[in-house]
Each structure stands twice: as structure tokens, then as C-alpha cells.
Amino acid sequence: MVQTVTKGREQTLPLKHPRTGPSIFNDQKMKLGLFGSNCSGGLCMTDAPTTYEITWEHTRSIAQKADRLGFEAMVPVARWKGFGGNVNFNGTNFETFTWGAGLAEATEQITIFTTNHVPTVHPIVAANMASTVDHISSGRYGLNIVMGWFTPEMEMFRASQLEHDERYAYGGEWLEFVERLWTAEGEFDFDGTFFKSGRCESEPKPLQNPRPVLINAGNSAAGIEFSAKYVDINFASLDIEKMPDYTASIKKKAVDEYQRQISTMTYGLVVCRDTEAEARRVHQDIVDQGDWPGARNLMSILGIESQSFGEQIEKFQERFIAGWGGMPLIGTPEQVVEGFQELSDAGMEGMIMGFLDYNEEVDYFGEKVMPLMREAGLRH
Numbered sequence: 001m002v003q004t005v006t007k008g009r010e011q012t013l014p015l016k017h018p019r020t021g022p023s024i025f026n027d028q029k030m031k032l033g034l035f036g037s038n039c040s041g042g043l044c045m046t047d048a049p050t051t052y053e054i055t056w057e058h059t060r061s062i063a064q065k066a067d068r069l070g071f072e073a074m075v076p077v078a079r080w081k082g083f084g085g086n087v088n089f090n091g092t093n094f095e096t097f098t099w100g101a102g103l104a105e106a107t108e109q110i111t112i113f114t115t116n117h118v119p120t121v122h123p124i125v126a127a128n129m130a131s132t133v134d135h136i137s138s139g140r141y142g143l144n145i146v147m148g149w150f151t152p153e154m155e156m157f158r159a160s161q162l163e164h165d166e167r168y169a170y171g172g173e174w175l176e177f178v179e180r181l182w183t184a185e186g187e188f189d190f191d192g193t194f195f196k197s198g199r200c201e202s203e204p205k206p207l208q209n210p211r212p213v214l215i216n217a218g219n220s221a222a223g224i225e226f227s228a229k230y231v232d233i234n235f236a237s238l239d240i241e242k243m244p245d246y247t248a249s250i251k252k253k254a255v256d257e258y259q260r261q262i263s264t265m266t267y268g269l270v271v272c273r274d275t276e277a278e279a280r281r282v283h284q285d286i287v288d289q290g291d292w293p294g295a296r297n298l299m300s301i302l303g304i305e306s307q308s309f310g311e312q313i314e315k316f317q318e319r320f321i322a323g324w325g326g327m328p329l330i331g332t333p334e335q336v337v338e339g340f341q342e343l344s345d346a347g348m349e350g351m352i353m354g355f356l357d358y359n360e361e362v363d364y365f366g367e368k369v370m371p372l373m374r375e376a377g378l379r380h
Helices: 057-067 096-106 123-136 152-157 165-185 219-230 241-256 276-288 292-301 312-321 333-345 360-375
Strands: 004-007 031-035 071-074 111-117 141-147 186-192 196-200 213-216 233-236 261-270 330-332 350-354
Touching: 031 057, 057 096, 057 360, 071 350, 096 111, 096 123, 111 123, 111 213, 123 141, 123 165, 165 196, 165 219, 165 333, 213 219, 219 233, 219 241, 241 261, 241 333, 261 276, 261 333, 261 360, 276 292, 276 312, 276 330, 330 333, 333 360
Parallel strands: 004 186, 031 071, 031 350, 071 111, 111 141, 141 213, 213 233, 233 261, 261 330, 261 350
Antiparallel strands: 186 196
């Protein structure tokens, strides 16, 4: 029998968080992950010297080190077009579903995420690709859902860019379609605003029940609504003084309006060295050798123009050059752990990190920082 699913009916799965299964749901007080290690530059829009490169051997080595250290997550950046400028930041990259499938086979415990801009992949294709990676990883897969904010990329797919809030409406329907494919027994018709498909089915189903881990980094009103309704973890890039109210608000919304729970995490660049002076120098080198034309391109695409923000524009650009706009942790191992403690106290349950040189600095982080995190009660 063919079932009919009509857009507008409640499709939110009755998820009662916290879940068990993938390591991202473990009981570590401050969960750790790597972000952006599939893209040229990672989180650093700069010409500062590094051994980091986009080769399979290199990215696999980074993931395996994170896995051995007990990190919880590998989260890639989905990018189809770079940002121009001097280095064409993120312009060379591994596509995330195939990257995730390879790393799922190469690792043992870490949760492997893929990132998808929803206008670029049809729900039927995405559902099966995600289930495939979930099987390869033995149920430690997650999906990072992005709405397709980068207009030059969307134009490559001959797709007209939707207005901001409409992108989230599209993303919600896209995800409801995917979730139906993951859970429906037998064929069904999908009749929505953006998608209309008949006699739909998808096998195999994911190993995870009720579905793979879902994350999103929307921090606008529409993004918060989307995360509260659909996902397990919301990633927020905020000044630390704004984090407590933000985390309390989004968690309350999820419980009050959707009877579900959600976690909050953050992301950013870590620059950790034996002395604070050395860490500050490395960070300043990243900025001084930054791709400022590329940063200006990015600011323009985001609608952040110097005419509107005046002197603030340079600080915006600096934060994107060194950390993709995320929360920076700069200093000695002790100072970095103090930063993690502040994040934890502010309601953040984890951080996915970028490094100027992932392969070398992950080793240093494991040797110097993680023992101090255990002493501080942030890890066990």
C-alpha cells in the first residue's frame, strides 16, 4: 500500500534526548571534535606556513589521531566554490559524503559527520547516502544540515537563491522527506510545497534508531526554530557573555514547543603553545598573512559591508581569517583549558576545533591539553 505524506502535518520524530549509541552522546562534560579538515585552509584564511594539505593520506591521519585520542566528532565543511582572494579559501576540498564514508572505514569510535547544503542534493539521494555511511560506520554517523547560504555556490547548481527564512522552510521540508525515507515501511507519496514525489522508498534503513545524529549551526530566529524542532545539537558562534542566555533559550524552546531536548556546542580556532607569547605570535601571523581580499569577499556575501559596520568590519574579517568566525582559544595549555571551562560554565557541551596545522597540533593537544582537561573534570 502506498502511504501519502502531506507537508504541513507534524513530522518531528519523538526523540527523547539524550540518546545512546554514537560517541557524540557520551557523558564527557566537554566533548571535542575537529572541524573543517576536509578543506584547503581548514578554518584559517591565510598564507601562514603549515604542513596541512588536502590529500587523502593527510586527512585520514588527522582523523585517526582524533579517534585514538577519544574525540567525539569529525565535522567537515561542505564547499563547492572557494572565496577567491589570494588563497581561494576552502576552494580545494573533499566532498563530504564520500569523505565520510572513507573515514568511517578508517576509524573506530569517533562520530563521522557529513555536511549537506540542502539545495544541492535531493532528499532521496541524501537519505540513501546517509544510510550507507551509517552502515559503514556501524552506526556512528551524523548529518550536518546547512541551508545553502553561499549564493555563488547555489548559482552553480542553477538554483535561484531563496530568501533567508524561506531557506529554512525548504530545509524543514527537505529533512521531513529524508526522515520519512529513513523510517517508512513500504512505498509512500510525498506532497509538499517544495517536493512532490510518488511511490518513494529507501533501503537500507539507517542502523541508528530513530535516525542518525542531526546537527545545525543556525543562530538566527529561523535557525533557532529549525534546530529546536529537528536536530540533536545546535552549534553557536557567540561571544561568551551571550552564551548562557542563548543556550537556556534554545533548550527551553525545544522542550516547551516540541517536547524534545537539544544540546549546544560551539566551534573555533585553537592556537596553543608552551608560552602565551608564542601562541599570540602564531595567531598574529595567521592574521598578518591573512587573505584580506578573500575576507572582504566573504563579508560582502554575508551582507556585512564596511559602510554599515565601520571600524567593526576589520574585527569581523580578522575573526573569519583566524577561525571562520568562531570562538578562538589562544594561549598556553592551562589557558586553553580555562577557556574550555568558561565555555562549559556558559552552557556549551562541546567544541569542534580548527588548527593552523591539524596533523601536528592534534598531537600537541593530546599530550599537553587533554591531561589538564581531565584534571579539571572536563574529560575523564
